[in-house]
Amino acid sequence: MSEQSSVRLDGQGTAAEAVSDEVARSEEASILLDGQKVPFSEGQTIMDAAMAAGTYIPHLCHNPEFKPHGSCRVCTVTVNGRTAAACTMPAQNDQVVETSTEALQTERRRLLQMLFVEGNHVCPACEASGNCQLQAVAYYVGMLSPHYNHFYPQRPVDASHPDFFIDFNRCILCELCVRASRDMDGKDLFAISGRGINSRLVVNSPSGRLGDTDFHTGDKAAHVCPVGAILFKHQGYDKPIGERLYDRQPISEVGDARAAEQGDQSNE
Ligand code: SF4
Numbered sequence: 679m680s681e682q683s684s685v686r687l688d689g690q691g692t693a694a695e696a697v698s699d700e701v702a703r704s705e706e707a708s709i710l711l712d713g714q715k716v717p718f719s720e721g722q723t724i725m726d727a728a729m730a731a732g733t734y735i736p737h738l739c740h741n742p743e744f745k746p747h748g749s750c751r752v753c754t755v756t757v758n759g760r761t762a763a764a765c766t767m768p769a770q771n772d773q774v775v776e777t778s779t780e781a782l783q784t785e786r787r788r789l790l791q792m793l794f795v796e797g798n799h800v801c802p803a804c805e806a807s808g809n810c811q812l813q814a815v816a817y818y819v820g821m822l823s824p825h826y827n828h829f830y831p832q833r834p835v836d837a838s839h840p841d842f843f844i845d846f847n848r849c850i851l852c853e854l855c856v857r858a859s860r861d862m863d864g865k866d867l868f869a870i871s872g873r874g875i876n877s878r879l880v881v882n883s884p885s886g887r888l889g890d891t892d893f894h895t896g897d898k899a900a901h902v903c904p905v906g907a908i909l910f911k912h913q914g915y916d917k918p919i920g921e922r923l924y925d926r927q928p929i930s931e932v933g934d935a936r937a938a939e940q941g942d943q944s945n946e
């Protein structure tokens with residue numbers, strides 16, 4: 679062992695290690711995000727780095743409290759000229775990332791239009807209007823019409839639970855409730871059944887009804903739906919439409935509905 683490397687500074691490391699840490703700090707890894715140098719740390723995705731830097735990248739199936747899922751593709755960005763999902767793409771030093779070119783926004787509009795026509799999203803009649811991430815992202819990317827023909831699927835509403843109902847017409851299959859119930863609540867109450875266009879959310883109970891589960895208001899899964907598919911009973915229209923979260927500020931400034939709502943309540 680060399681004399682220098684054996685010098686202990688604080689009982690934790692050597693002088694050589696301290697110098698090397700200092701060099702690493704001064705050469706902090708970063709990506710070029712829309713022309714701005716944005717630092718990231720080991721293990722972060724492009725979405726993590728962007729969120730930490732306050733840059734909004736539209737997303738639906740992503741929630742920073744959960745492992746990335748990469749299913750909705752609304753967060754697609756270009757990385758060194760190639761498209762990638764920002765929520766699953768690991769940040770790497772010197773990547774050149776573009777988040778909001780006209781081509782990307784056009785693709786996002788198409789994805790959102792497909793989501794809107796695939797379900798039955800009747801915003802003016804939905805309790806989640808103004809708090810809905812699907813609606814807010816659609817506004818953000820300038821979606822003005824559904825463009826495609828509506829499928830008008832016939833899907834049920836499950837009102838069997840005393841405290842919740844599920845409107846399957848509004849489910850965008852983000853799997854946040856599936857992940858929350860399985861990974862955080864330890865209950866595994868939801869699942870996706872079928873494939874492709876036939877995929878649908880199901881309730882894991884013998885009857886397939888939510889009322890036959892122990893789903894509870896304290897469950898994480900009760901609080902993660904980004905649209906109006908899982909809703910609480912007994913508290914409809916507490917806040918009038920027009921005064922709700924995304925009625926007042928765009929999603930690019932407020933962020934995810936749940937986190938923003940919690941911040942809102944703590945400010946009241
Ligand atoms: S019910 Fe809500 S949280 Fe669950 S998959 Fe559908 S949209 Fe996502």
Ligand code: FES
Pocket residue numbers: 736737738739740747748749750751752753754763764765766
């Ligand atoms: S938010 Fe990245 S794929 Fe859905």
